[in-house]
Amino acid sequence: MQLLIFMREGTSFMKISLTVNGTQNTANVEPRILLVDFIRDTLNLTGTKLGCDTGQCGTCVIQVNGKPVKSCSMLAVQVDGCDVKTIEGVSQHGQLNTLQQSLWEKHGLQCGFCTPGMIMTLLDFLQHNEDPSEDEIRSCLEGHLCRCTGYHSVVRAVRDAVVKARQTQSADLLVGSAD
């Protein structure tokens, strides 16, 4: 129905194929559609949030080919052929990974609106930093705004996750959905 309306108005579409959280997807998208809107509205993956749409808050961060990106600052057509991961692809069957578990235990979230974006950034960060200092964690989070926690509990949670991951050698859990 919506598609017909677009067609009638002569909007051009581009066909894109991508992997989202491990599943192959194909879609026709308007070239101007932001990646965040494609993810939220077309793919119905609403765990990714839209806090500012101008690239300043970090609530929209997802991973494209393993790298965190602000999905409000990219077009959907730019991820043609890419491997996209969103917060929904992080834990499987309701099983929290080590980082999520630590965020929970350390009260690293309150309203939760900033949390999915932070997790997507942190998972990449922790893959490249086995033993980050507090300063390094703070720098990593600088692109993420949180109005609730004041960040300190998030930093504590990340430290906690690092320690736990080392204790249990569960590096896989830390980086997300190992299958």
Place this chain on the structure above:
Amino acid sequence: MVQKTFGAPLKSREDPQMLQGESPYTADIKLPGMLHMAILRSEYAHAKIKHIDTSEALKMPGVVRVITGDDLTGKIMPLPCIWIPGGVESHFPPHPFGLPGAGDVLAKDRVRFIGDSVAAVVAETRYQAYDALAGIHIDYEPLPVVVDPEDALKEGAPLLHDAVPHNLNADWTCGDKAAADKAIAEAEVVVNLSMYNQRTINNPLEPRSAIGNYDPVTEDYTLWATTQSPHNHRFLLSVLVLGIPFNKLRVIAPTIGGSFGTKGYIYPDMALVLFLSKELERPVKWVDTRNGLMRSTVQGRDHKQHATIAGTKDGKITGLRCTSYANLGAYPSTIGPGVATALMGRSLSGPYTIENAFCEVFAVFTNIVPLGAQRGSGRAEATFLMERLVDLYAAEIGMDPAEVRRKNMVPPDQFPYDNHLGWTYDSGNYGAALERALEMVDYAHINERKAEASRRGKRLGVGIASFVAICGVGPSTRMSKEGMLGGTWESANIRVHPSGEVGITLGSKSTGQSHVTTFAQIAAEELGVDMDNIRVYHSDTQKAPYGQGTYGSRSYSVGGPAMYMAAQKIKEKIRKAAAHMFEAAEEDVVYEGGKVFVKDTPQKVKTFQEMAMALWYGWNLPAGMEPTLDETSFFDPADFNYPFGTHIAVIEIDNQTGQVDLVRYVAVNDAGPLGNPLVVNGQVEGSITHGAGQALIERAVYDEQGILLTDSFTSYAIPRSTDLPEYELDYTVTPSPHNALGVKGAGEIATVPPAAAIGNAVCDALADLGIKHIDMPFTAEKIWRVMRDAEQKKNAASNGHHV
């Protein structure tokens, strides 16, 4: 024995869903056939609307409706204002029910601020709706603009509302003017301060959003919205705005991504999505943008204050007087005028015994975004002023600021204490919190720290802020005298299922404060039931008992006791039923730890689960007892509660750049017993960050034309992860006598003192330059200029001396 749950630092039960991106916020909801709305906001701060041409927009792809103010005439009422300045004459835009009005849903012939809603587009997709805004052409005739409240009161200033002479909403006072004047006239020491507590933008991370759905068959409306007061907003929107039966509107508040005061208001968009969903017979969704939020969601603070403190040479404060100009913006927000007057004025004397105090607030309309509450509202503005005055007075008499505070604090044996401005403090030990904070910061050795910093090219400053924060709004009768047009009680329901599991339902609504956890802790503790067996319901007017919502740190300190009271009813009923079953005297039957038993006859015992089943069957109940365990309590406290504390900031200023770094922050708070210390710590850390944000970087800037220059996160800064150090926290515990749990508000109290502590620290660091006061925010550029000007003055003076 069930473990102790009240007071335990339990993890938030709502978190796993959020951590997986599965918690539904309003913007995440999709309904079949849903349309999307975009709002066109005014480009001018003040202008006549001469003509609106919507023809081009109507032809644009996907557009199904373009609506303007004229389309609403006679069909929808203006928004109401429900907290007016109490006890004084006040003037408002009109509302047909004779209530104070808060402006039209869509501006008709005139716009009054740059966020004023002028028209709305409904289209098949959000992109199409926003595209079509460009197809609406408005012929504006600009009018003179006024942005400063003192200017707005002057003769000849542009007038915003026909019904409001001189733009003056109210001239509100509290305290005793004659006594304050006399004390000041006769005082040994008098210090004056004129300052501006700048306007701030709360900026929760989630922008506001609303979805309206009308069912043409049942004629029922449903609103999903980012509202922290679903019941209250249901009443206001149905009866006072849409003019439909209360019965016909259901309000659901999905997960909320932070509020800090902003989502306790009714806004035009809420009414519009409902109105349009009926007209179009399809669900209509609106999601704001960050820019839209900055331009139209209520903002905070914004008082221009002129104050005088008086005292003796040996440190006893004898008088306090303040005239404040509160900038209400273009319209009164739902509760803005009450926040700007009572919450500020009556809080002014803080933790001190000042017998001669007076405060006057001019609440004034200007052409900027409406004022509302920002976390700690009113109390933070009062505390900043009072704590700056105390430091200035201390400097004037050459006494340590800690000592001045010590000398003037209400002693612990003086409660309840009448603060001479209208609040009666319930309980406290203000001195203990002060001493603890001084000890934590090692105040005795602060001069050594200053010397050490100076060797590194830094100026170190230390600032104390002691505070009392009125919370737990509140006693309904009292609030009615304060101008609140509505009740301010709270509610809770406990329903025990036949399985022995429990459902509890709250009248209030969380915006990120873990209600699902903390309220369950109260029920678990009282009933002796495992947390895992308790499910929490809330936020849907069709399911939850009436409640007034979250604001003024009231959910836990008013709703919490309601939950406690409902649990007592349940226990009492179990005890009575068990006495009947055991054939024992009622007074011999005890309920404890999830079991009911006969004293001294331990074999006569039944578990909570057995009693749940027995009452559900209802086969063997005492005469007259109704079956099932399902109890609701409404709690209307005898008075407010008054958390308090002392915070101390240590800052360093870079001599070269003027950069202010917060290097240590000590916070001792007292909110009575803490139901969940992990959650309260989180609230405290977030609050301090919010307050520090105001002190260091935040300010909403309007130019003389009323254009908001800080309308995105590029121009309006909020603290980031690298800006602030880890805080050092502690608590004292002084229960409130006004509720059974002894709890006091905790959600926003720590936002009250940080700006004052940091302000005092900055001025302390610059004291040797002769700097007495600097308005917030303390940005590097501002501090650098202040230091440079002071140095130049000093040099000029010493040169002059040598010549």
